[in-house]
Amino acid sequence: MINKPIYYLLFIALLFAYGCSNTKYLAEGQMLYTGGEVTVKDSLISGKERKVIKQQLEGLLRPKPNKSFLGLRIKLYIYNIAGEPKKEKGLRYWLRNKVGEPPVLFSQVDRDYNADVVQNYVENQGYFQTRTTTDSVSKNRRAKAIYKVVTGKQYTIRKVIFPKDTMTSALDSTIATVKRRSLLKKGQPYSLDVIKQERERIDQRLKNKGYYYFNPDFLLVQVDSTVGSNEVDLIVKVKEETPERARKVYKINDIYVYPNYSLSNVKDTVRYSTDSIQKYKDFTIIDPEHTFRPIIFDRTLFFHKGDKYSRKDHNLSLNRLVSLGTFKFVKNEFRLSKSEENSLDAYYFMTPLERKSLRFEVLGKSNSANYNGSEVNVNWSNRSAFRAAELVNVSVFGGLEVQVAGQNKGFNVYRVGGETSITWPRFISPIKIADSSAFIPRTRALISYEYQKRQKLYALNSFKGSFGYLWRNNSRVEHQLMVTDINYVSPANVTPLYQEMADNNSALQKVIDKQLIFGPTYSYTYTNTAQKRKENTFYYKGSFDLAGTIAGLVTGANVKKGKESHVLGVAFSQFIKMEHDFRHYLKLSEKSQLATRFVAGIGMPYGNSTELPFIRQFFIGGSNSIRAFRARSIGPGSFRPEVAANDFLPDQSGDIKLEMSTEYRAKLFSIVHGALFVDAGNIWLWNDDPDKPGGKFSKDFLSEMAVGTGAGLRFDLSFLVLRFDLAFPLRKPYLPESERWVIKDIDFGSKYWRRENLVFNIAIGYPF
Missing domain, CATH: 2.40.160.50 (membrane protein fhac: a member of the omp85/tpsb transporter family)
Structure with a gap:
């Protein structure tokens, strides 16, 4: 009888033989490349620095060896055992070319090229005294490339010199004013990547100050490494060969808007008659069919005649046009004005989406009550109902939810209903609200009705109406304020089975009691989970619900003292409720993560209520x-x-x-x-x-x-x-x-x- 240790030894031996077997498929004189190894040897830098440099440099080496798992190159083995296919289809072809991986040979490795890449990378990080040598080791028809790097001490920045703020050059003076938030700082390690980022930063600031034709390549950062021991001075300059137009500030002259631009027939789009031209404030609008009211462009575009060009306003205008949800394509051009010196004419070309659409959806659904089911939706939309990008939505739905496992199995839920909403791409308010975000703020009004039947128990009629605002500061932050949110629930078809249970259980009775809730609600959402490369991402949603406050004050409602107030014959709910939902996602690897959630909520009933209404609990x-x-x-x-x-x-x-x-x-x-x-x-x-x-x-x-x-x-x-x-x-x-x-x-x-x-x-x- 073979004992377990022998089994383990046999298994290890088989794995070893399996891993070695790939070399027998190599031709005479060929060696399998098993990877490159970088050794950083220098006592002038810490062990931690050496480890970081080693990891960075090994990631630059090319080619990459065959992928392995526990030392086994499984894909390469599949490639080898599949053999050469006789035709470009079938199992053998699929295994060799889709699943397998061809061998990476040592002859494919250019060690001198890799050594140059290593040398350049380290020097670009401020290790100017680096020496790089290369060698190789081989055994059993396997070869590995070795790179030895001696770095010397890293150079740091002693001083950063920007152009002086003088009257001789407007461009130099402007650059001098943007140095306050420079990425180049005294005492920081020299880095070519940071220098490139600084050039991009300066260019962005110049673009926002009207230098439309400037670009980062016109900036030169000279490095003086003779100023001290392992220190450098950085001198920021504008290249002498910078063209004259890149040194000038430009203003906006005429603004042309083509809201019916056709990608398929550009000539017909641009050709227009005098009757097609509409002047509105600073805009020249070419819209022969009068598809849109001009006011929409005044609310959306940030540029006006005489404004200094700004890349920020340029991008904000494009983002707002896209976020209207009315246009399929949006394009923007700036051209030198022929009528005004140092000015640009702005052109906006938009291709609209179909104005009206009908959509049919079949959905799979799951909810926190462990019910699963499906729903059918029919949605009709009008994307510009009043010719100013207003969105009108009308939908009807029907669905079924069942509990597959659980004590409520058999008490299925049937739902039918409809909803109508209109969304305006602006704030509709008696108070003027300033808006300078890249995202269009919205005002939404909604009414809906739902009939919900819980099999064998009861049915509920639910009416809802709301009016409020939705806006975003940026792609991560969203606000929703419903100035009024009204919800009325009325029971129907209560079965004797349920009524008998409700007579002995006040909680069950509250489900079928009439409920009236009205008041403002607010929610704030922050998320950066779309940034997939970040190690840590977060989601937070906080909501606040204030119901019946004014009505309770006016009527003096106090149910604890026997004074219950009614609106239209129904006791209204009075409470304050808030909820916080925080989530954290820790990326452990490309294929794994740790997700954590914390939820805290509290509702305080008062005045006309002793507890939250059932639908808000x-x-x-x-x-x-x-x-x-x-x-x-x-x-x-x-x-x-x-x-x-x-x-x-x-x-x-x-x-x-x-x-x-x-x-x-x-x-x-x-x-x-x-x-x-x-x-x-x-x-x-x-x-x-x-x-x-x-x-x-x-x-x-x-x-x-x-x-x-x-x-x-x-x-x-x-x-x-x-x-x-x-x-x-x-x-x-x-x-x-x-x-x-x-x-x-x-x-x-x-x-x-x-x-x-x-x-x-x-x-x-x-x-x-």
């Missing part, structure tokens, strides 16, 4: 929350409802919420990704509820946190992500305080434990 648990517990089944606090196995499980809600999640995500292969996660949190009530003992928030809230963990698979199909998570609880807040940690009870072999604790979630998209 917090919920926790489910596929997008704490996945080890069934949807909306946790809390509030240590409360646990007593529900028979086959009865409807009511949603547990609260006025306060805390939730935390950490998830390790990694790509496994192809479209398959994996995840390991830990979730924690709970909800609580602001006031005592005799029907929910233990539900009120107290100083012991940490001892009432639910904790769960699990693993999952995600299938990234590009157009959607299909997610499967399997989770189980580590801490149950509804148990006696000394028994809440249930780690010791975990028993995957027990059928009873699996039935009571394993929760399988199916969802679309990532949980956060």
Whole structure:
């Protein structure tokens, strides 16, 4: 009988033989290139500096050796065993050319070229006394290139000399004024890359001051390395051969706008009759069909006649034209004016999108209550309803949501409804609001209706209307202020089954009570998650909801003192609510990351309310929350409802919420990704509820946190992500305080434990 150590030795031997087998396919005299190695030897710099330089230099070496995993070049092996295909199709051709990888030979390596690349790179980082030598080592038909680098001490900047602010040259004087935020600083290491960035910075500043024809190549940064020991002086100059027009400041003269520019027939677009020309303020608009009202361009373009040219205003104007959402293509040109010296004529060419469109959508949906389903939408849009880029949207929808796994399986949800909205590309307000961002601010009005039927239980009619503003400071920050947000919910078709349960449970009754909510809402969103190369990215959304405040003050509502006020026969809700959702994404490698989320929310009912209305309360648990517990089944606090196995499980809600999640995500292969996660949190009530003992928030809230963990698979199909998570609880807040940690009870072999604790979630998209 062979013991385990011998198995391990045989396995290692097989791997070694497998790794060596690639060389037998090489022709006589050929050697497999296994990579380049850089050795930095210099006692004048620290070990940390040497390590950084070594990593940077090895990344510059070419060619790259064959890819390997644990020392095994699997792709090369597949290439070799596939052999030469006889035709350009079939399995052998696919394995060799699509899966496999041809050998990288040592004869393909130009060591002298690599040595020059290494030498130049190090010198460009300020190591002016660098010496680079190259060699190679070979064994068993494998060869490696060796590069030895002796750097010397890195040079630092002693002084940066800019042109003087004199009256002899306007350009020199302007450059002198922009030196305050220079990237070249005394005491910093010399770097050619930073010098290039500084030239770009100066050019950008000059462009904003009217120097339209200037470019970074007209700047010269001289390096004087004779001024001291390992120090340099940098002298910033304008090259003598700089053309005269690059030294001049230009102003905007005439502004021409072509809002119906055709890429397919430029001549017909530019040719126009006198009747086609429309003068509006500083703009000459060529729009024969009068597709757009001229005011839209006055609101969008930053340039006006007589303005000094500015690259910032140039880009802002283009960005705003694009963000209108009305044009398919936007192009801009500046030409020397023939009628005005040192002036530019600006031309804007826009190709509009189809004004009206009809779109039919079929969607897959998933929500935090662990319901999954589909929805059909029909959307009609008019992108310029009143000829000033106003967007009118009318949509109707219908959908079905089912719970695949969970106690509410069979209580399906049917939804039908419609929505109409109009969005203006400006602020509509009695108060003038200044706007100088690259993104068009928007004013939106919306009305909607939804009929929701929960099978076997009840139906709800929901009416909503809102009016407010959306604006962005930049690509990362977004604001939404709804000046008024009205929501009215009325029940219909309540079944005897549900009414019987509601008669014994005030929480269930609140679901079918009439609800009226009105007041302003505000949300702030920051995200830089689109920057895929950053190691750390963040997402934050904060929202604030203020309902019924003015109505409560006017009517003197105080439900605790028996004075409940009504509007149109319905008791309105009065509360303050805010919620914070913070997420952090740590990039561990190209194929893995650590995602963390923290959510905190609080709602304070007062005046006409003792608790938040049901549709504005917090919920926790489910596929997008704490996945080890069934949807909306946790809390509030240590409360646990007593529900028979086959009865409807009511949603547990609260006025306060805390939730935390950490998830390790990694790509496994192809479209398959994996995840390991830990979730924690709970909800609580602001006031005592005799029907929910233990539900009120107290100083012991940490001892009432639910904790769960699990693993999952995600299938990234590009157009959607299909997610499967399997989770189980580590801490149950509804148990006696000394028994809440249930780690010791975990028993995957027990059928009873699996039935009571394993929760399988199916969802679309990532949980956060």
